[in-house]
Amino acid sequence: MPVIPHCRSGALAAAVLTCLSLAACSSVGDSTRSALTAVTPYKVEVVQGNFVSKEQVGALRPGMSRQQVRDILGTSLLSDVFHANRWDYVFTIRRQGVEPQQRRLTLFFDGELLQRFEGDEMPSEEEFVATLDTRRKSGKVPELELPEDKLKKIAPVEPDKPADEAAAKRPPLPASYPPLESTAR
Numbered sequence: 001m002p003v004i005p006h007c008r009s010g011a012l013a014a015a016v017l018t019c020l021s022l023a024a025c026s027s028v029g030d031s032t033r034s035a036l037t038a039v040t041p042y043k044v045e046v047v048q049g050n051f052v053s054k055e056q057v058g059a060l061r062p063g064m065s066r067q068q069v070r071d072i073l074g075t076s077l078l079s080d081v082f083h084a085n086r087w088d089y090v091f092t093i094r095r096q097g098v099e100p101q102q103r104r105l106t107l108f109f110d111g112e113l114l115q116r117f118e119g120d121e122m123p124s125e126e127e128f129v130a131t132l133d134t135r136r137k138s139g140k141v142p143e144l145e146l147p148e149d150k151l152k153k154i155a156p157v158e159p160d161k162p163a164d165e166a167a168a169k170r171p172p173l174p175a176s177y178p179p180l181e182s183t184a185r
Helices: 006-026 028-036 054-059 066-073 125-132 148-153 165-169
Strands: 046-049 087-094 100-110 113-119
Touching: 054 066, 054 125, 066 100, 066 113, 100 125
Parallel strands: none
Antiparallel strands: 046 087, 087 100, 100 113
């Protein structure tokens, strides 16, 4: 019997194990395969850029200074050395279970003053928040007020009388508390 070096026997064992595992994979049934496809991996939420709302765009006026625009929209995501008089506000969001969103707003300046702006139709803040809520909407509206019959069951607590015996036995709270830090340095 010929002598097989250790590295060749290890490679032979790895090849045999690979063949066996591939044979086992081919025997996976349809039910197992469908169960594996039902499990989806977690996808990281990716948010990039500046969210610009319809209200913010409505506050922009030609003739505003760069600082006034920055106060309304924040610092632009993209600043191009070759186009110093152009600011681009880009916003993208990718979440599991929601269509990816991308919006773009471009502002053009003439020196220090806003000349014009153009871009996608921006949602209001309320509309944007509604698109983020991926939970299933149930048709049932929660009860926000307590009905009269339940209200009558709750006995009002009079401010003069303590709610229970333990509260009556507690010492009164101090009129003032000591300082958190020492004033002497």
